[in-house]
Amino acid sequence: MEIEFEVQDGIGIVHIKGDLNANTSPELTTFFEENIDEEHANIVIDMKKLDYSSSAGVRALLGAARAARQNGGDLRIAAVPSLVARIFKLSQFDRIVKMFDTVEEAVQSYSATESSSG
Amino acid sequence: MPVSPSSPDNSISLRVPARLENVRRLTRMVSDLALQADLSERAVYHCRLAMDEACTNIIEHAYPTQDDGEIAMQVTLQEDELVILLTDFGLPYDPANVPHPPTHAPLDRMRPGGLGLHIMRTVMDDIQYRVSNSGNHLRMVKRRLS
Numbered sequence: 001m002e003i004e005f006e007v008q009d010g011i012g013i014v015h016i017k018g019d020l021n022a023n024t025s026p027e028l029t030t031f032f033e034e035n036i037d038e039e040h041a042n043i044v045i046d047m048k049k050l051d052y053s054s055s056a057g058v059r060a061l062l063g064a065a066r067a068a069r070q071n072g073g074d075l076r077i078a079a080v081p082s083l084v085a086r087i088f089k090l091s092q093f094d095r096i097v098k099m100f101d102t103v104e105e106a107v108q109s110y111s112a113t114e115s116s117s118g
Numbered sequence: 119m120p121v122s123p124s125s126p127d128n129s130i131s132l133r134v135p136a137r138l139e140n141v142r143r144l145t146r147m148v149s150d151l152a153l154q155a156d157l158s159e160r161a162v163y164h165c166r167l168a169m170d171e172a173c174t175n176i177i178e179h180a181y182p183t184q185d186d187g188e189i190a191m192q193v194t195l196q197e198d199e200l201v202i203l204l205t206d207f208g209l210p211y212d213p214a215n216v217p218h219p220p221t222h223a224p225l226d227r228m229r230p231g232g233l234g235l236h237i238m239r240t241v242m243d244d245i246q247y248r249v250s251n252s253g254n255h256l257r258m259v260k261r262r263l264s
Contacts, residue, residue, distance in 0.1 A: 022174040023138040052163075054170045055233040083163045090237050 003031050011107050012040040017049040020057030028057070032064040041073025044106040048079035058091045065097050074098075078106040128195040136177045136187040136206065145169040148193050148202060155195050157262060164241035165200060165260050171234035172204055172256055180208030180254060190253070199243070199261045205253040 001018040012035065020028065036043060043064065065075040077099045080088065088094045100106040130147055134140040145166045152162040173189060181187035190205040239245055244259040 019142070021138075021141065021170055022177075023141060052166070054167060054174065055237055056174060058233070083160065086160075086163075087167065087237065090240055091233055 001027060003028065005031075005035060007040065008107060009111075010042065011110055012036070012043045013046060013103060013107070014043060015046040015049065017051075019051055020053040020060070022054060022056035025056040025060040028060045029063060032060070032067060036064060036067045036071060036073075038071050041068050041071035042110050043068050043073065043075045044103055045075065045077050046079055046103045047077060047081065047084060048103075050081060050084055053084050053087055055087065055091060058087060058093050062093065062096065074110075076100060076106045076109060078103040129193065131190075131192045133188055133190040136173075136181050136189045136208075137185075138174070138177060140189075141170055141173045141177075144173055144189070144191055147191075148200075151193050151195055152200055152260070155200055155262065157200065157260065161260055161262075165202070168238045168242045168258055168260075169202065169204075171238050172202075172258065175211065175234050176204065176206045176208070176256075179211045180206040182209070184208060198263070199259050202258045202260075204256045204258075207253045210249045210254050211247075 001016065001020060001024040004015040004017075006013050006015075014031070014035075016028070018024070045061065045064075061075070061077075068075040075097055077088075077097055079102060080099060085094070085099075088099075098106075098109065100109060130151060132144065132147065134144065148169045149162050149166045152165045157165070176189055177187075187206065187208050192203040192205075194201045194203075238258065242258045243261045244257075246257045248255045248257070
């Protein structure tokens with residue numbers, strides 16, 4: 001699994017590539033622990049190049065979503081491959097986080113939220 | 119890594135140390151045989167997912183404090199189905215004792231292993247668990263036309 005991180009308009013964008021499973025998810029959890037804080041609490045996960053996720057991956061993402069919200073932000077998912085989307089549905093993770101077709105839409109959703117909330 | 123592979127045309131047997139770094143190897147072997155069986159891309163993915171969840175559950179729950187445990191895998195391609203048999207020699211973990219999660223069960227409140235088990239039950243056509251003197255045996259079936 002490879003992780004790349006960039007900040008765009010104050011939104012932290014995490015690109016995940018490869019497999020997310022019990023063996024690799026601790027690396028992602030550590031990454032989130034080191035990078036989600038009050039300054040970077042609005043996160044977008046780009047899954048365009050994610051080949052696979054098991055329930056261990058879902059749990060790592062759930063932990064990150066919780067951390068983002070505790071820091072006053074949110075975690076949103078973009079470009080989920082159809083086979084990976086299956087486990088999000090089975091685990092009901094798709095009810096917990098917002099999902100978007102593209103990274104751009106996910107990033108823009110934050111400004112839309114801020115505009116609508118005042 | 120000590121492994122004991124044997125591979126007739128329609129069957130693969132392998133025994134590996136029960137460690138997370140070995141799960142990918144086991145799941146890949148199952149995926150390859152499922153592809154060979156002309157299962158759909160979705161069905162192959164489901165077999166991989168079920169294998170991953172089953173092996174992870176064994177490592178985390180059958181061998182919670184033991185680092186020298188083993189997993190024995192036998193995968194057999196039959197006429198209409200792929201049959202996966204996993205055997206471990208640790209603590210029994212009977213899926214029958216784990217209830218299906220309620221539809222709205224909070225993800226983070228599921229009992230350990232519960233989510234993986236829910237996924238295995240959902241994506242495979244049949245799952246059976248048997249405890250014997252020779253180990254704990256998990257049998258999972260994926261039918262060709264499911």
